[in-house]
Amino acid sequence: MEFSNVEIPMIEGLTQIEIAIMLEKYTLLLGMLQYGTAEEKAKAKEEIQAMDPVINRHINMITFDLASQQLGLSEASEGMDLILNKTFCSLE
Secondary structure (H helix, E strand, O other): OOOOOOOOOOEOOOOHHHHHHHHHHHHHHHHHHHHOOHHHHHHHHHHHHHHHHHHHHHEOHHHHHHHHHHOOOHHHHHHHHHHHHHHHHHHO
């Protein structure tokens, strides 16, 4: 069976440690968006908007889906999707 690049997890151009650090920072920024002061929220919004193109350039979404499954986050992902949708809708 052949897979296209869209169907297999791919990380290109960065090491796994670089990705891990970037995603940890992203997680902290999401926390700032949810619970921070107005100043912290503005800073987090700015940082996330700068990070999104970098993340999307180096990691495809199937990678996130597979990691979520392997970590057993599938039950929690529906709630997280709601949080992320709320967060990113407010960024626009």
